[in-house]
Amino acid sequence: xxxxxxxxxTEILAALIVGTxxxxxxxxxxxxxxxxxxxxxxxxxGGGVANIYRAVGGYGYAIGYRDAQEDSDHRQNATAVxxxxxxxxxxxxEA
Amino acid sequence: xxxxxxxSIKPIFTVVIGGTDVSFSNSSLSMMAxxxxxxxxxxxxxxxxxxxxxxxxxxxxxxxxxxxxxxxDNAGHDAKPFFPFVITLFMFILCGNLLGMxxxxxxxxxxxxxxxxxxxxxxxxxxxxxxxxxGIKFLTFFMPHGVPLWMAPLLVPIEIVSYLSRPISxxxxxxxxxxxxxxxxxxxxxxxxxxxGSGTALGYAAGVxxxxxxxxxxxxxxxxxxxxxxxxxxxxxxxxxxxxxxx
Numbered sequence: 601x602x603x604x605x606x607x608x609x610t611e612i613l614a615a616l617i618v619g620t621x622x623x624x625x626x627x628x629x630x631x632x633x634x635x636x637x638x639x640x641x642x643x644x645x646g647g648g649v650a651n652i653y654r655a656v657g658g659y660g661y662a663i664g665y666r667d668a669q670e671d672s673d674h675r676q677n678a679t680a681v682x683x684x685x686x687x688x689x690x691x692x693x694e695a
Numbered sequence: 696x697x698x699x700x701x702x703s704i705k706p707i708f709t710v711v712i713g714g715t716d717v718s719f720s721n722s723s724l725s726m727m728a729x730x731x732x733x734x735x736x737x738x739x740x741x742x743x744x745x746x747x748x749x750x751x752x753x754x755x756x757x758x759x760x761x762x763x764x765x766x767x768d769n770a771g772h773d774a775k776p777f778f779p780f781v782i783t784l785f786m787f788i789l790c791g792n793l794l795g796m797x798x799x800x801x802x803x804x805x806x807x808x809x810x811x812x813x814x815x816x817x818x819x820x821x822x823x824x825x826x827x828x829x830g831i832k833f834l835t836f837f838m839p840h841g842v843p844l845w846m847a848p849l850l851v852p853i854e855i856v857s858y859l860s861r862p863i864s865x866x867x868x869x870x871x872x873x874x875x876x877x878x879x880x881x882x883x884x885x886x887x888x889x890x891x892g893s894g895t896a897l898g899y900a901a902g903v904x905x906x907x908x909x910x911x912x913x914x915x916x917x918x919x920x921x922x923x924x925x926x927x928x929x930x931x932x933x934x935x936x937x938x939x940x941x942x
Contacts, residue, residue: 614864647856
């Protein structure tokens with residue numbers, strides 16, 4: 601549980617770093633001192649929340665993402681499909 | 696007594712090329728050791744190529760099958776060409792983490808430089824792969840399906856930031872876990888030394904408590920070492936899948 605919390609913490613931190621740093625860089629490039637920093641900060645918060653939403657909700661790149669922890673039945677449901685994939689395509693090829 | 700002393704980089708022999716310090720340090724030494732360990736494990740153990748595997752061959756086969764299944768299940772069938780890359784990454788991180796658990800050894804995965812350079816390599820590779828495979832369609836990655844067009848000015852920057860934060864969260868996760876765990880071990884070990892140093896009977900009796908905690912922490916830390924190597928690898932697989940399928 602602690603490791604899940606830490607993981608979500610890094611997700612929001614990473615997005616915040618990217619947003620803020622990007623804002624500061626744009627500011628120093630365009631000379632619009634606090635403007636892009638504020639925009640970048642808000643976008644960074646949004647990105648962090650989006651990251652967490654994906655990680656917890658199992659959307660997007662989150663397939664199998666949670667099973668490093670306790671959530672083993674989620675993974676089995678997620679991985680039940682891919683082994684059938686190659687066979688299905690083979691049958692399609694024969695037909 | 697400084698719990699962060701274990702992370703200091705000490706040059707073994709100093710090399711300076713064009714004003715840049717490229718010394719062979721203790722970090723490089725442990726990386727070389729890990730490469731050597733992984734290479735010997737994966738080469739010499741399968742040398743006999745017996746149908747009924749021995750102990751070492753079983754170990755190598757377990758790793759091979761584990762990663763091969765991980766790549767197939769999480770990155771899809773088209774990701775087969777990336778299997779060598781993924782298993783190299785996994786073995787390098789796993790053995791690096793576990794080598795750090797040997798008392799006195801240096802943990803190179805506890806340095807953000809090392810983890811970030813691995814993460815940025817994965818990120819660049821995946822991005823290039825997506826651009827080569829999908830061309831300009833790669834940009835649709837930043838615009839989720841079924842979103843009204845007027846939301847684009849808000850959503851596209853968020854998606855871009857979310858995408859760019861991948862290498863950072865990937866590297867910070869591994870680095871923070873390894874560094875925090877090893878610092879905690881040293882802090883608890885320091886408690887014992889302080890208590891023993893008091894020289895009183897009470898000090899000696901109380902000094903046993905951090906040792907007991909440390910025994911549990913070392914087990915926990917080995918678990919973290921395995922888990923973080925797994926997480927790094929599985930995320931690499933998922934990023935490859937994203938690049939190949941583009942949602």
